[in-house]
Amino acid sequence: MSPIDWIIMLGTLLGIVAYGVWKTRKVDSVQSYLLGDRDLPWWTIGLSIMATQASAITFLSTPGQAYESGMGFAQFYFGLPLAMVILAIFFLPIYYRLKVYTAYEYLESRFDLKTRTLTAILFLVQRGLAAGLTIYAPAIILSTILGWNLQLTILFIGAVVIFYTVMGGTKAVSVTQKQQMIIILGGMFIAAIITLFKLPEDVSFSDTLNIAGKMGKLEVVDFNFDLSKRYNIWSGMIGGVFLFLSYFGTDQSQVQRYLSGKSLTESRLGLLFNGIFKVPMQFSVLFVGILVFIFFLFTKPPVHFNKGNINSLKGTQSELAYQDLEQQYDRVFESKKIAVNDLMTAFDNENQTAIAAAQTRVNNFQEQENLIRTEVDNLIVKENPSAKTKDTDYVFITFIMNYLPVGLIGLLLAVIFSAAMSSTASELNALATTTVIDLYKRSIVTEKSDAHYLSASKWITIMWGGVALIFASTAGLFDNLIQAVNIIGSLFYGAILGIFLLAFFFQKRDSKSLTLGSFTGAVLGAIAVGLYTGELNADAAIFGGVMGGLLGLIAIYAFFRGISSNAVFYGAVLGEIAVLYIFYLNSNGTINISYLWLNLIGCVLVILFAMILQATGLAGKVNR
Amino acid sequence: KSYKEDPPPIFQSWNQMYVFVLVLHIIIVSLFYMAYS
Incomplete structure (x- = not known):
């Protein structure tokens, strides 16, 4: 890295932090520390929501994913706009009417303290671990490629985030996210343009699309229904809606972003802004990966992108075998390059x-x-039996470091660090808010002054920052743990969403319970039909039909009865145990379901168990 | 109500706005579906 890159990278990162801390130097109450005075306009909320969701891994892995397996990952986000509309209609008005600090606070006014505490703790476990991974994941990639010390890289990201999040609270997070998002979008846009200019002169933009298409990289939409495949239009539209409903509707790190909006209208517009721009943004990031793929058709890529792995072969018995493979690779690459040129000529001549x-x-x-x-x-x-051979995460950073001009390298590293910091800041801020509001102030130390809770909020932010740092710096020791954290969201989100849906929709003689019950029934029916057409599996169709009908009946029952808080609490506990059991079956290979579907399954099971407990009279009287 | 529900900008009602967002999304997905395989 050249001095210019260092100056651009550090100047950008520290400039944003200094601005954020300076802007929030007057924060002096719990209300403004945790909710930022509720004065954000819609576009700041929208950028803030996007910055929270997009972590460094989004920008490191996504282009590599397109390089490896094409554009199909875009389908992951297809359910997001519908989820945003559902949140704007049903969730936001309730949060605003009750003037809550956290999403879980609402559960106590609707049900009882134990349901609120259970949900808050589920959130803290899941987010506390994920925050460590948000820091660790980019640090391991950057330290491998740039030769930096891993622990120092982790410490740099962690310390900077903890500094400004503790100093300015929610407001500092929002102020910095706005700037970080501008850097991120600008940096990625410039990278795409420069990559396009890096292609050989005789390769036009339509050549790029033609070649990528013929090599199977442009299959954005896949209609085949397959429960074990991660990305197709069904998992994106159905599983995705449930994932994003729970992520944006019940995960405090997102809820806090729009609760600090100026008004209900501004928050709704912020969510809808996210709904419209998120899919095109992810599409663009994936497309950068396609451009890198085309670039590496004309410039020889390394045979393996993780430099650390290749260096570990030096001086071993396998070194000669590796050199032999590398020579074979060179020959195949040259032949492929000739074939690609022939393909372009054939396109020009329109010779089918x-x-x-x-x-x-x-x-x-x-x-x-x-x-x-x-x-x-x-x-x-x-x-090295413990080495990770998946190198897609290293594709984009290798391209940046070796082929982009001085100055742009610094800017793109600032993009990656900004994305890591903006996500981590939201997570720490939300972890502290939930700990203070739902546990500390509610059940542990209840009657103290505002100043006491303000300083408690700061110390608890530091504590969660410490937890994230410790987890990040030891994560490398537990490979399986990293995989677990990646899917841990899907393990808990479904159950949390189930609790919230019961809260919103199951009121006595309320037509909403009918709507939800029928909707869930219809979804199960749709899955059954999908299975039926996808794999000609009659059992699945019957199962889906029966489940759908059952849920419809239960919805009618709920219409007349409502739901009790005990039914919700024990239904959630049973549902969560069932999801963990399904995960266990999945991990030992008994069944094979993509994790995205666990969100839907968890949600439906919690609702189902709660309704059964209610219907059998095991759960006591209804409260509303 | 302790909060105020204002109509959205540009559109006459929130429902119109939601329909606009969803239709726009369907158009975007259709464009993705639409040539190079």
């Missing part, structure tokens, strides 16, 4: 036969390259 022939050759060479890459992976594992 030649296009098909060249396409077959290109894809054959690509297959050969993949086989060589797999053999290199095997060598790495042979020499």
